[in-house]
Amino acid sequence: MKPAERVKSIDLSGIRKMFDMVGENSINLALGEPDFDTPIHIREAVKEALDEGFTHYTSNMGIIELREALSHKLKNENHIEASPESIIVTTGASGALYSSTNAFIEEGDEVIIPDPGFVAYDACVKISGGKSVPAHLKDENDFRLLPEDLLELITPRTKAIIMNSPGNPTGGVLEKDDVKGLADIADDHDLILISDEIYEKIIYGKKHYSPARYSDNVITINGFSKTYAMTGFRIGYLTAPPELVEDILKVHQYTVTCATSLSQKAALAALQGPQDEVREMVSEFKRRRNMVVERLRDMGIKCNLPHGAFYVFPSIENPEKLVEKALEKDVVLVPGNSFGKYGEGHFRISYAASFHDLEKSMDRLESLDL
Template sequence: MMKPAKRVESIDLSGIRKMFDMVGENSINLALGEPDFDTPPHIRQAVKDALDDGFTHYTGNMGIIELREAISQKLNTENHIKTSPESIIVTVGATGALYSSTNALIDEGDEVIIPDPGFVAYDACVKLSGGKSVRAHLKDENDFRMLPEEILEQVTPRTKAIIMNSPGNPTGGVLEKEDIKGLADIADDHDLILISDEIYEKIIYGKKHYSPAHYSENVITINGFSKTYAMTGFRVGYLAAPPELTEDILKIHQYSVTCTTSLCQKAALAALQGPQDSVKEMVGEFERRRDLVVGRLRGMGIKCNQPQGAFYVLPEIDNPEHLVEEALKKDVVLVPGTSFGKYGEGHFRISYAASYDDLELAMDVLESLNL
């Protein structure tokens, strides 16, 4: 029997998606990182208008110029990143940006430092590119921050890149300004590329988001529209890369997806240029849900850091796999922490992107388990 490539055999399907596939008709799904809000009307209208205008053909591989100009302006004014439309590629989600970046940069045997617990695609993309993941332990006692002094100890002559994520999935952790500057300094001092996943940038509570590309040119900034604008199904993301890397990253993007869907690019443009009220309202509601979940979990005696961003909480408990199994029997879908790396052991993840009412019911179920 024909066997798949070894690099494919070395990775597993997403544990998040495995749990998602177990969702029944009456289940409360706290496994998937998807806002339960509708995409704002003006964004949906942009798709209808583009369809009526016949905007249904290929675009340039990098994306339409209007969208790349809007992204460049956003990065310059909001994130204080000096970039231009020529350094921006519109991708199929932020995951597409991650895949293209890692495959363009990493050679066989190169090491890439990744956060652990961290988003499942980081390790997978590194392995698919032929690289080796070096896991940076994000600790509860440090609010799951990626600390520069600890990262520096993991840098070797084979290190090619560092992947960072703030606000973070699955932890909700947010890096401080000094963390960001420290990681940027490491990238500069050791001639590394810092791949900064900023997809949860706008979903932050009482903190400020900092982009490492403000402090270093050795940064690929990755972002998108799925979380901020409840556009998960549109699959639109982007990356801003150093000019000398853009063409090589474009090669991977071009030969894997050609271009991002034309209609969805128009939707992304409307998201950036239209009213931002929905973002503020959504973040306010996420904060309310966070407070409910953290309060209820702590009331049950479960150790739980308070997330400062994103819409996840990663509580610590003995035998979380048993909790996940028992909750599933009662139609509450959670994700074991080991889905996010070896240092996720002893944890489980809750996505509080579900409705407030569903979260209340789910907390009642967890409390009834008496674990």
């Protein structure tokens, strides 16, 4: 039986392919998953919900207590006015992305995506029948999506823009003028701006800005996986203007019904509980980042200093050969072309691994004949 053409055009994730190569003694620097445990008060909230029998369907949009807490968070932290009725709790930020693209992208529509960028952007656009248009994120611009570069890519077929700050795989962070400029473009050209803000709290020496602060043509996507080390809970959310939410809800409702009940209770505990562990985690990520960048530069590898997320995206001649050699030394990396055509000449290291493992990995890379 033949698969649909839109599915045939999608490759399996290069990140997951590398993950599948992990051996018993390998150090995995391929996966974007914090190595920290989920904070104890969040795990306790799940136990409590389980003991109370909170194991049934919830509202398609999510439990009201969580949506009210998210409304409060969005107003106070992101300067976004979002009522609980304009928030959908999703199965991770990936679920929010899938529902958003499939609600609005039609056959032949063009969607501008960051390149290098998260692998799911291109896949979700293609599944919806659309065409991805890569916006080149350049080393010399600290991998920022600049409004003036994006303007050159807009055509009569353009329907949406996807932005991601802090960014995967580069760690790039958009400045306030960048974000406002992208929001203005969305307004001027009547485009939907899908803003993936999953790494918003993992940021170093910069400030995060949400485009929904400046425009109503924005779908804001976020989640709990990275900030609270809750990847396995598969819990995220989105907010958008009411006229967009209803259509997104249709896709969400008929694909997953609702987010997992226990995960919603965990997310509520994450928002309402202490944030000390988040700050400690970010501080440790910064320490790891500094060490990894310094070690790579000492090896003669060109590497921008990332300002967010937990990735470095160095450039080198023949990164595929480096990735292959590193694998022989039991260090798992990801070649940059896994993240789009402009990822060529780069490779990604996730420093969401212990400081000790990262030091060992740098020692092993240093021993290679580069």
